[in-house]
Amino acid sequence: MELIKALCKVKLSLNQESVANVCEELADVEVMLNQMKLIFPGATCELKRKVEKLEVKLITKKCNLCGENPVSSMLKINEKLIGVCEKCCKKEVDKEQRKYKKTEVKQDGH
Ligand SMILES: [Zn+2]
Numbered sequence: 001m002e003l004i005k006a007l008c009k010v011k012l013s014l015n016q017e018s019v020a021n022v023c024e025e026l027a028d029v030e031v032m033l034n035q036m037k038l039i040f041p042g043a044t045c046e047l048k049r050k051v052e053k054l055e056v057k058l059i060t061k062k063c064n065l066c067g068e069n070p071v072s073s074m075l076k077i078n079e080k081l082i083g084v085c086e087k088c089c090k091k092e093v094d095k096e097q098r099k100y101k102k103t104e105v106k107q108d109g110h
Contacts, residue, residue: 002025002028003022003025003028006018010022013100014093014096061083062085063083063085064082064083064084065082065084065085065088065091065092066085066087066088069085069086069087070085072084072085072086073086075089075092077092
């Protein structure tokens with residue numbers, strides 16, 4: 001639940017601190033998940049099956065933005081989660097950062 005809070009913060013302002021916060025919370029969740037997997041061994045098999053399915057999807061899919069490179073990550077654009085290549089992912093993140101900078105400047109102008 002701390003992870004959700006951290007993700008909301010990233011959505012509000014994308015910066016080094018908010019991203020670092022998400023990474024930290026992700027690590028916490030991962031530790032917790034690993035503990036849960038020890039308690040429920042069946043979950044590991046289910047997870048493996050799902051990850052394999054997802055990997056096949058990611059490998060066979062082409063980037064939704066340029067249509068050239070294979071999908072390397074998922075990106076949320078206009079509230080939709082789409083698969084993008086590494087190049088486009090970087091481009092979009094840059095765009096987002098610029099957008100946030102713009103709104104910050106606007107707020108300062110008031
Ligand atoms: Zn692309």
